[in-house]
Amino acid sequence: MEYINKESSSLYNCWLNYDKEVTLSDEIKEILKTIQLNEEGIIINTAVKELSRAIKKLIGKTPEIIKDTMLSHIYLGKLKDKTIKLVPGGFSIKKSTLNQKNIIEILGKDENGILNGVFSFIRAIYTGSNINEINIVDNPRNMxxxxxxxxxxxxxxxxxxxxxxxxxxxxxxxxxxxxxxxxxxxxxxxxxxxxxxxxxxxxxxxxxxxxxxxxxxxxxxxxxxxxxxxxxxxxxxxxxxxxxxxxxxxxxxxxxxxxxxxxxxxxxxxxxxxxxxxxxxxxxxxxxxxxxxxxxxxxxxxxxxxxxxxxxxxxxxxxxxxxxxxxxxxxxxxxxxxxxxxxxxxxxxxxxxxxxxxxxxxxxxxxxxxxxxxxxxxxxxxxxxxxxxxxxxxxxxxxxxxxxxxxxxxxxxxxxxxxxxxxxxxxxxxxxxxxxxxxxxxxxxxxxxxxxxxxxxxxxxxxxxxxxxxxxxxxxxxxxxxxxxxxxxAEKDVEQIIVDILLESREVYEKYTCPLGVGWMVNPNHHYGPSVEGYEYSPWGTYNYADYKSIGVDRTVATGTGYIGEYEPTVADKFENLATCPEELLLFFHNVLYSYKLKTGKTVIQHIYDTHFEGVEKVDEFINKWETLQNKIDSKIFDLVMEKFQIQKKDSREWRDVVNTYFYRKTGIDDLYKRKIY
Amino acid sequence: MEYINKESSSLYNCWLNYDKEVTLSDEIKEILKTIQLNEEGIIINTAVKELSRAIKKLIGKTPEIIKDTMLSHIYLGKLKDKTIKLVPGGFSIKKSTLNQKNIIEILGKDENGILNGVFSFIRAIYTGSNINEINIVDNPRNMxxxxxxxxxxxxxxxxxxxxxxxxxxxxxxxxxxxxxxxxxxxxxxxxxxxxxxxxxxxxxxxxxxxxxxxxxxxxxxxxxxxxxxxxxxxxxxxxxxxxxxxxxxxxxxxxxxxxxxxxxxxxxxxxxxxxxxxxxxxxxxxxxxxxxxxxxxxxxxxxxxxxxxxxxxxxxxxxxxxxxxxxxxxxxxxxxxxxxxxxxxxxxxxxxxxxxxxxxxxxxxxxxxxxxxxxxxxxxxxxxxxxxxxxxxxxxxxxxxxxxxxxxxxxxxxxxxxxxxxxxxxxxxxxxxxxxxxxxxxxxxxxxxxxxxxxxxxxxxxxxxxxxxxxxxxxxxxxxxxxxxxxxxAEKDVEQIIVDILLESREVYEKYTCPLGVGWMVNPNHHYGPSVEGYEYSPWGTYNYADYKSIGVDRTVATGTGYIGEYEPTVADKFENLATCPEELLLFFHNVLYSYKLKTGKTVIQHIYDTHFEGVEKVDEFINKWETLQNKIDSKIFDLVMEKFQIQKKDSREWRDVVNTYFYRKTGIDDLYKRKIY
The missing domain is CATH 3.20.20.80 (Glycosidases)
Incomplete structure (x- = not known):
């Protein structure tokens, strides 16, 4: 394992980066100076340590941990109020007053809940929530x-x-x-x-x-x-x-x-x-x-x-x-x-x-x-x-x-x-x-x-x-x-750029890899890089059945493998029917002609060409957007992401060219826009 | 390494199997009883040992090795006769008489020649040559x-x-x-x-x-x-x-x-x-x-x-x-x-x-x-x-x-x-x-x-x-x-069956693997089993450029990579011209339509289908022929070859089906004989 200077590495600290600048009201700063704690436990200890670590960064001073206080403080403990419904791991966080002092209570259903509450509280601070009005009841959806x-x-x-x-x-x-x-x-x-x-x-x-x-x-x-x-x-x-x-x-x-x-x-x-x-x-x-x-x-x-x-x-x-x-x-x-x-x-x-x-x-x-x-x-x-x-x-x-x-x-x-x-x-x-x-x-x-x-x-x-x-x-x-x-x-505009890139990224990857849910157009074993036929004649059960006129796996009940019949009727009907089948899964469920018209008005083959060209263009856009972040974000993260983007740029082109060439050679159907296919 | 009982293993002894029955005249048997040898050397010692080993099996008795004899004998030594031209490693073997006794002289240009002569003499015996009239001068073509x-x-x-x-x-x-x-x-x-x-x-x-x-x-x-x-x-x-x-x-x-x-x-x-x-x-x-x-x-x-x-x-x-x-x-x-x-x-x-x-x-x-x-x-x-x-x-x-x-x-x-x-x-x-x-x-x-x-x-x-x-x-x-x-x-009919199988085997393998010299239709890395596109989009320079209408690498001077121009003009002209290019190399040198007619009158696509079906049928024929050898040849060899043939049977079908299916899916051209393509 490489040597990492953990304390100072923004890469290593991930989202638990407490060095960031945060504006807090004096009232909150006052609260953060003291933690009141009446219970003991291994996980509670962790919670206190974590909270102290964040507070030290926030107010430059380790909070005092005491059993009883008349001062403003954070209270850590288990919930006693029966009107709030918590499940294991759940917690509530609420700012209120006690003896005319401001307090914030982080109350867990159990020790786990207290720890979850502490991390939630820290997250609220660093994501810029209004701590003055904090009032959260939060339960896990999954046990x-x-x-x-x-x-x-x-x-x-x-x-x-x-x-x-x-x-x-x-x-x-x-x-x-x-x-x-x-x-x-x-x-x-x-x-x-x-x-x-x-x-x-x-x-x-x-x-x-x-x-x-x-x-x-x-x-x-x-x-x-x-x-x-x-x-x-x-x-x-x-x-x-x-x-x-x-x-x-x-x-x-x-x-x-x-x-x-x-x-x-x-x-x-x-x-x-x-x-x-x-x-x-x-x-x-x-x-x-x-x-x-x-x-x-x-x-x-x-x-x-x-x-x-x-x-x-x-x-x-x-x-x-x-x-x-x-x-x-x-x-x-x-x-x-x-x-x-x-x-x-x-x-x-x-x-x-x-x-x-x-x-x-x-x-x-x-x-x-x-x-x-x-x-x-x-x-x-x-x-x-x-x-x-x-x-x-x-x-x-x-x-x-x-x-x-x-x-x-x-x-x-x-x-x-x-x-x-x-x-x-x-x-x-x-x-x-x-x-x-x-x-x-x-x-x-x-x-x-x-x-x-x-x-x-x-x-x-x-x-x-x-x-x-x-x-x-x-x-x-x-x-x-x-x-x-x-x-x-980061600033609002930096945030928006990165969020936009993230939210688009899955569809971009899908665009230049495999179309319409067909899957498996990858090199066998290591599963990286394009190979349209990589799994076509294999024993793994992962086929696209592309021939010169059509592509896709017929999984219908009517004419195919019957897989669709494993869903509840309402769902199965939707998948079975070409008109209602979600198009992003079209080739997962159906074998269709390359000339089949999608709802966009495009044929399947043109969709393949278009998405593969678009995907690569989108990667270039990502890179252009990322470049605007230089000197606005941590330089180590900036550089490493850029390094990865360069790989993505090169390899997305390989995907595009191999997949488009494969289908062009197989179908002989020209791209409407005469772009370069080999 | 597995334990092998070397002496008795027909598999291990390969073609140096001296246990076989051989008919020799009494005259020759007499000669084999004595080896005359006047020289020493490491390789000569090996030659003598090898000859003695064979003779012991042939006449049931180790030959006497002596410097001078008036008896019938084999003479081992270097050639002195200047009229016979030997190069290093070369040898002559001749039966003649000396002092009214029959002798066979095995004479080498050098020690290597003597050893080569001995192995040649043993080979002559076990392949049934007429030793009574043996008279060989043999030089290596390659140094x-x-x-x-x-x-x-x-x-x-x-x-x-x-x-x-x-x-x-x-x-x-x-x-x-x-x-x-x-x-x-x-x-x-x-x-x-x-x-x-x-x-x-x-x-x-x-x-x-x-x-x-x-x-x-x-x-x-x-x-x-x-x-x-x-x-x-x-x-x-x-x-x-x-x-x-x-x-x-x-x-x-x-x-x-x-x-x-x-x-x-x-x-x-x-x-x-x-x-x-x-x-x-x-x-x-x-x-x-x-x-x-x-x-x-x-x-x-x-x-x-x-x-x-x-x-x-x-x-x-x-x-x-x-x-x-x-x-x-x-x-x-x-x-x-x-x-x-x-x-x-x-x-x-x-x-x-x-x-x-x-x-x-x-x-x-x-x-x-x-x-x-x-x-x-x-x-x-x-x-x-x-x-x-x-x-x-x-x-x-x-x-x-x-x-x-x-x-x-x-x-x-x-x-x-x-x-x-x-x-x-x-x-x-x-x-x-x-x-x-x-x-x-x-x-x-x-x-x-x-x-x-x-x-x-x-x-x-x-x-x-x-x-x-x-x-x-x-x-x-x-x-x-x-x-x-x-x-x-073995007997003559056994010999003929095995020789026939051997001589056909290369073309049979070629038939069910890749057609007309195109090559490389194999799985990458390990190079076993069919994958028509396995190397198509790779960096290795090994392509077939198959699309829906044509296949092959244009290496002509006129329109291709110019590779053909690396041959002497007489050869290059032959390869360059479709009419004179050897058809077994057609797709190595030219990109042609699937409808291109070969000299057989078949189209390229039909040739692909036919050869792939034929290849598998030939493997089945091999197996049928091999079965007739049971109890006629060594059973260990029989069984192991049969085991390999079963693999060939199964895997040749995989080749056939994958390659035919690939081209059928790509071209949409039906097999003239409507055989099963997937």
């Missing part, structure tokens, strides 16, 4: 707000684009854990309360994370997390009983196997009493799982659930299960159907501390996918949403792609699973079907790079993810604006 | 007959398809060298006299092969080789003076660098007095070279030549130099021109102990390429041919592809470089331009697999390579037949 790391103990990160792991190096847990602490603080600042530290693909060494050999070091990370209100989770290898337990089977119905898992759980909890639970990728992409023993996913998951139940842990079972050895010749098969086909029949069969974790789309984190039909289909099963902050298919943190709008689309999608207004948010938060656990998880985009995320503007995704899943009613614009203010603390 | 290993010290073999290296393991030279000895024997049996043991891509560890750290072990290999008349060569890293010499430069004109190389050479020769020399890949595919210092290839090569000259060593400098960062958009560039463009201007500038090693084709070992125009273009430069026995692009030893016909085509090609009958053989043997060193090199196809070559029938390529470059007048059929007799010792 579990989780980050999944795909970090391997080698130090490599699967689909990592921001350096090596901050947790592991050379098959050990890192000795110096100061960076882990800083990371926990960053995550706590956006109310993340669960982190899986290792990759869902659990290799030999990571399998041992649940053994006495590695648990003492895992415990140290859990201790750090605990102080920030974060639970530690581990990805586990379903074949652990064989690989480390010495058994010849991992059959979930085998008594000895079950006993082994129980003992293993007991041992984990002896190190980490608040251990969160297991994340499991089973029977997927060649990972072991219950299928080996003729058991189903419920039997597999319930075995682990049984082991964890006593201790309050949960099993998070991924639904990313599909046949990765499909025959491209067989158009009746459809990978998009796999998650539904595998898990819908098991609805209601999972124990109450099992959660199914479902990717937002039915395939795999493309720049544009419809919602997975499992949201809505499962009515008696805990269900987490899985997003990917890591930009595997969305530019790999070389290209700018602000992902909050994509996630918001997914959460806002109305599944009609329980009549109108059955949006996905209500399913994953547990409210629609009254399920016990609600939550969202996302694959982390961080690593050992100085700015954590490789591309400094990709910090907005990390920040935005936390904020959105706390409060799904926030708009993408609001979240972007918060992040820009906190990170750059 | 240097070389194998290049692309073995890394890690034990991996670059483009190796037959297991791990037999020379290296875990960054060391292997301890137990018995397999290396067996390999030397195999190679000596086909008169190979030079072996480069390490990959032309010389990494960190291999760079040290020329240092005191590793030379003691290298010497042990050289000692083994020496007994078989084989010189050891090493691939060297041009940047060695920096990487191991401690210099800041590797500039070939730098006095200290030159001195370092001289001292290094001196040291190598102190270990290995008959060290062959250096093989160098410089300024190619990111390898270091003289370009870094603004020097040309002649200056780079001559520096090394100077260091080796005193000791009789040579520098073999590869001409595989091209820009591997081309822009696919720019149709004026042409990788095929690179070797010519880089080296033609330097003709005559190389020292006399420098040899340029040129791949047979101008691009890279495709199943069908024209001859490299450097053959003929260089008139004052030593030139080796480079073939690839390893089947990188020709089925990776999973598919059967007997390559001798391809090599023979290359050697027989008339370049017209010095008028008619200027065939490539005459250039590489040095006779046409009276160059000092003539020779052929080829990339090995062997590794630690029991049968050496992964696919047992790929042994025919290893055998055939040695035989062909010794005697370029042998036909592909003769060579195949020799190999089959030696390996299977």
């Amino acid at each position: 579990v707000r989780m980050i999944n790391h795909w970090d391997n103990m080698s130090g490599d990160i699967e689909r990592g684009y921001a350096g090596e792991s901050i947790f592991f190096k050379d098959n050990h847990i890192v000795e110096n854990k100061s960076r882990i602490r800083d990371y926990a603080r960053l995550m706590a600042s956006v109310a993340i309360n669960g982190i899986v530290i290792n990759n869902v693909n659990v290799h030999k060494q990571e399998t041992k994370l649940i053994t006495d050999e590695l648990l003492p070091e895992v415990k140290k990370i859990a201790d750090i997390f605990r102080a920030y209100g974060i639970k530690l989770y581990l990805s586990v290898n379903f074949a652990s009983p064989m690989e480390i337990g010495g058994f010849l089977t991992a059959d979930p119905l085998d008594f000895n196997v079950r006993t082994w898992w129980k003992k293993t759980a007991e041992n984990i909890y002896s190190y980490i009493p608040d251990f969160g639970g297991f994340l499991v990728k089973a029977d997927s992409e060649s990972r072991p799982g219950p299928f080996t023993y003729g058991r189903n996913h419920a039997e597999g998951a319930n075995m682990l659930a049984e082991a964890l139940r006593l201790f309050g842990g949960i099993v998070i079972w991924r639904c990313f299960v599909y046949n990765c050895k499909l025959d491209w010749r067989d158009r009746s098969t459809d990978r998009a159907k796999a998650a539904f086909d595998n898990f819908k029949p098991l609805d209601g069969k999972f124990d109450e501390n099992v959660v199914l974790q479902v990717k937002n789309g039915p395939v795999d984190f493309q720049i544009r996918e419809p919602i997975s039909p499992l949201f809505g289909a499962l009515k008696q099963t805990n269900e987490f949403m899985e997003f990917q902050i890591a930009q595997e298919y969305t530019g790999q943190q070389k290209h700018l792609c602000y992902l909050v709008p994509m996630w918001k689309e997914a959460l806002d999608f109305d599944t009609f699973a329980n009549g109108k207004d059955s949006n996905v948010s209500k399913i994953v938060d547990g409210s629609l079907f009254k399920t016990k656990y609600g939550g969202v998880a996302a694959v982390s985009n961080i690593g050992g790079s100085e700015c954590w995320t490789g591309h400094p503007l990709a910090q907005a995704n990390l920040y935005g993810y936390g904020r959105l899943i706390w409060n799904t009613f926030l708009s993408s614009d609001e979240i972007a604006r918060e992040w820009v203010k906190l990170t750059f603390g | 240097v007959r070389m194998i290049n290993h692309w073995d890394n010290m890690s034990g991996d073999i670059e483009r190796g398809y037959a297991g791990e290296s037999i020379f290296f393991k875990d960054n060391h030279i292997v301890e137990n060298k018995s397999r290396i000895r067996d390999y030397a024997r195999l190679m000596a049996s086909v008169a190979i006299n030079g072996i480069v043991i390490n990959n032309v891509n010389v990494h960190k560890q291999e760079t040290k092969l020329i240092t005191d750290e590793l030379l003691p072990e290298v010497k042990k290999i050289a000692d083994i080789f020496r007994a078989y008349g084989i010189k050891l060569y090493l691939s060297v890293n041009f940047a060695s003076p920096m990487e191991i010499g401690g210099f800041l430069t590797a500039d070939p004109l730098d006095f200290n660098v030159r001195t370092w190389w001289k001292k290094t050479a001196e040291n190598i020769y102190s270990y290995i007095p008959d060290f062959g020399g250096f093989l160098v890949k410089a300024d190619s595919e990111s390898r270091p070279g003289p370009f870094t210092y603004g020097r040309n290839h002649a200056e780079g090569a001559n520096m090394l030549a100077e260091a080796l000259r005193l000791f009789g060593g040579i520098v073999i400098w590869r001409c595989f130099v091209y820009n591997c960062k081309l822009d696919w958009r720019d149709r004026s560039t042409d990788r095929a021109k690179a070797a010519f463009d880089n080296f033609k201007p330097l003709d005559g500038k190389f020292d006399e102990n420098v040899v340029l090693q040129v791949k047979n084709g101008p691009v890279d070992f495709q199943i069908r390429e024209p001859i490299s125009p450097l053959f003929g273009a260089l008139k004052q430069t030593n030139e080796f041919m480079e073939f690839q026995i390893a089947q990188e692009y020709t089925g990776q030893q999973k598919h059967l592809c007997y390559l001798v016909p391809m090599w023979k085509e290359a050697l027989d090609f008339d370049t017209f470089a010095n008028g008619k009958d200027s065939n490539v053989s005459k250039i590489v043997d040095g006779s046409l331009f009276k160059t000092k060193y003539g020779g052929v090199a080829a990339v090995s196809n062997i590794g630690g697999s029991e049968c050496w070559t992964g696919h047992p029938l790929a042994q025919a390529n290893l055998y055939g390579y040695g035989r062909l470059i010794w005697n370029t007048f042998l036909s592909s059929d003769e060579i195949a037949r020799e190999w089959v007799k030696l390996t299977f010792g």
